[in-house]
Amino acid sequence: MFRRPQSHYGRSPEPETPYQRARQVWDERIGAVAVAGRRVWTLALVEGGVIAVLSLALVWTNARGSVTPWVVEVDRFGEARAVGPAIADYQAPDYMIAERLERFIKQVRAVPADPVVLRTDLLAAYGFATSNGAKVITAYVDEAAPFALVGKSQVSLDVSSVVRASPTSFRIAWSERHYQDGAQVAVERWSAIVTLVKLPKPTKARLKTNPLNVAVDAIDWSKEMAP
Numbered sequence: 001m002f003r004r005p006q007s008h009y010g011r012s013p014e015p016e017t018p019y020q021r022a023r024q025v026w027d028e029r030i031g032a033v034a035v036a037g038r039r040v041w042t043l044a045l046v047e048g049g050v051i052a053v054l055s056l057a058l059v060w061t062n063a064r065g066s067v068t069p070w071v072v073e074v075d076r077f078g079e080a081r082a083v084g085p086a087i088a089d090y091q092a093p094d095y096m097i098a099e100r101l102e103r104f105i106k107q108v109r110a111v112p113a114d115p116v117v118l119r120t121d122l123l124a125a126y127g128f129a130t131s132n133g134a135k136v137i138t139a140y141v142d143e144a145a146p147f148a149l150v151g152k153s154q155v156s157l158d159v160s161s162v163v164r165a166s167p168t169s170f171r172i173a174w175s176e177r178h179y180q181d182g183a184q185v186a187v188e189r190w191s192a193i194v195t196l197v198k199l200p201k202p203t204k205a206r207l208k209t210n211p212l213n214v215a216v217d218a219i220d221w222s223k224e225m226a227p
Contacts, residue, residue, distance in 0.1 A: 092212040098162035098170065100212055101194055104128055105172050108137055109190075111146045111155040118146055127209050130197060133216035154179040169195045192221035 107121035122141065126134050149155075158175045165171040171193055178186040195218035199206070202213045 092214060094164055096212060097196070097214065100128065101162050101170055101172055101216075102159045104194075104216065105159065105174060105192065106157045108140065109144075109155065109176065110157050111149050111153060113150065113154055115147060115150045118150060129216040132218060136219045152180070165193055168197070169193050189224040189226070190221055191224055192219055194219050 104125055107125040110121065112118050112121070122137070125137055129137060146155075156177045156179070158177070159172065160175065161171075161173045163171055171191060173189075173191045176188045176190060177184055178188070194216055196214045197217040199210070199213050199215055202211075206213075
């Protein structure tokens, strides 16, 4: 028997219309845009996370106060003698404390001719005292009434010595010259034991007004008998 050959026919492709081609191009473009959009959103989220982390790190750094104050030691002529970072256990040398105490006692007890100078001196003295030391200054000002003497009398101080009396105190000796109408009317000799306390770790703001990091906590002064 002979088999009859069978004919096979391939499937004819569906006709492509201009509409179909346009739709295919459109779909490809929309797909590309969607992919690009997802990438943009991903990058935006990553950048946002990085910015948030950096912001938190900046806030944390500022909260720690990473700025280190520095102390400059100067002599009585204003020349720098030593420079170094302010540390918690910083101890000012005696000569610097003595110079500051000399100014302090003059600021408290001297009576200049200008009331503005008197006020400035007293404010500077208050800035070098604790609350206990400030009470002593206030009590003296209330008793001596220096503002009432301005224009009538003057008092100048000559400090003769400032020496350490104990680990926490200094002894100051000085003469007070009293003037009235430009003429000297009296000379008095005084001495005082000034007790100091060490302040907490220095800050940048405090170093501007008190670089020694100590303050007057008590004052015990007395008039000496004339020889």
